[in-house]
Amino acid sequence: MRSKVTVVGAGNVGATTAQRIHQLGYADVVLVDVVEDLPQGKSLDMLESGPVTGTDALITGSNGYEESAGSDVVVITAGIARRPGMSRDDLLLTNMRITSAVTEEVVKHSPDCIILAVTNPLDAMVQNIFQSSGFPRNRVFGMAGVLDTARYRTFIARELNVSVDDVQAMVLGGHGDDMVPLVRYTTVGCIPLTELLSQDRIDSIVQRTRDGGGEIVALLKQGSAFYAPSAAITQMVQAILLDRKRILPGCAYLEGEYGIDGLCVGVPVKIGGGGMEQVIEISLTDEEHAALRSSAASVQELVDVMASAKAEAG
Ligand code: A3D
Numbered sequence: 125m126r127s128k129v130t131v132v133g134a135g136n137v138g139a140t141t142a143q144r145i146h147q148l149g150y151a152d153v154v155l156v157d158v159v160e161d162l163p164q165g166k167s168l169d170m171l172e173s174g175p176v177t178g179t180d181a182l183i184t185g186s187n188g189y190e191e192s193a194g195s196d197v198v199v200i201t202a203g204i205a206r207r208p209g210m211s212r213d214d215l216l217l218t219n220m221r222i223t224s225a226v227t228e229e230v231v232k233h234s235p236d237c238i239i240l241a242v243t244n245p246l247d248a249m250v251q252n253i254f255q256s257s258g259f260p261r262n263r264v265f266g267m268a269g270v271l272d273t274a275r276y277r278t279f280i281a282r283e284l285n286v287s288v289d290d291v292q293a294m295v296l297g298g299h300g301d302d303m304v305p306l307v308r309y310t311t312v313g314c315i316p317l318t319e320l321l322s323q324d325r326i327d328s329i330v331q332r333t334r335d336g337g338g339e340i341v342a343l344l345k346q347g348s349a350f351y352a353p354s355a356a357i358t359q360m361v362q363a364i365l366l367d368r369k370r371i372l373p374g375c376a377y378l379e380g381e382y383g384i385d386g387l388c389v390g391v392p393v394k395i396g397g398g399g400m401e402q403v404i405e406i407s408l409t410d411e412e413h414a415a416l417r418s419s420a421a422s423v424q425e426l427v428d429v430m431a432s433a434k435a436e437a438g
Pocket residue numbers: 132133134135136137138156157158159201202203204205206219222225226242243244245246267268271299347348349350353
């Protein structure tokens with residue numbers, strides 16, 4: 125029996141994610157969106173690629189949640205994407221309302237699922253989905269660090285003209301301008317990055333990583349990145365479905381780890397069949413720790429804005 129994965133939001137990220145997961149062949153996929161006929165059309169198109177790509181997995185589109193019932197994993201990409209000149213904060217309250225409504229349906233139809241949140245602003249949406257779901261923290265977490273790390277690894281591999289496979293790295297913190305690439309833990313074929321590149325070059329790669337989302341938005345003119353994001357989501361979904369126990373950066377609800385309590389922040393986690401099975405605590409220098417705290421403070425500001433809006437709405 126194949127696993128079942130629902131992807132909510134059939135836009136650029138959701139549809140590309142559905143395509144990647146469907147093509148793996150070991151999970152049936154349900155694609156949900158509010159736009160009439162859109163998820164049905166995209167799913168049928170993907171289903172018809174099966175004979176060519178060699179997958180027997182099913183993929184179905186829907187404007188409701190009945191078809192999604194009993195999903196093992198639900199990926200939430202529903203929301204409004206960031207447009208040029210728009211800050212992540214502008215998206216906050218609209219996407220909060222969208223993700224709250226989506227979560228209610230997901231919990232009703234798939235009470236045992238693992239939710240992977242993707243909608244921006246990521247950390248705040250993970251917090252909102254976690255609180256709205258009532259699920260334990262291992263079953264609600266977010267994708268951002270795998271994407272940020274992929275960008276960082278790409279820039280390092282291109283700079284040194286080496287395989288991306290040999291660049292090991294981890295980006296922590298919130299998915300925003302104050303993310304925390306851990307240069308001290310970055311290695312290339314086991315060699316510390318600091319032995320291979322000057323501080324100036326490292327600083328410029330770190331800055332380009334921080335600006336990575338904006339760089340794509342500026343080039344695309346409309347919409348935001350989706351190829352690398354969907355690859356990152358698929359890696360996390362695979363880690364769950366195949367119980368791989370991968371150590372990856374993920375946005376998790378912290379309960380005192382790293383001195384942060386009651387907030388969703390990007391940290392190293394173990395991902396397997398149980399979802400976010402463990403928060404991995406690594407030692408940080410005072411400077412790295414201060415950067416993580418400052419990143420968490422930015423997330424807290426958004427969480428406070430959401431709490432005020434919810435209180436006002438009664
Ligand atoms: P887009 O192509 O606009 O797709 C969003 C889809 O969500 C649209 O098809 C909408 O119709 C749909 N939608 C809106 N409201 C609902 C609802 N209530 N129920 C179901 N579907 C709904 O955007 P995108 O696919 O490019 O991006 C999706 C989200 O992911 C945005 O919030 C992005 O900012 C975010 N994103 C996050 C990352 C991270 O690394 C965290 C990366 C890329 C995109």
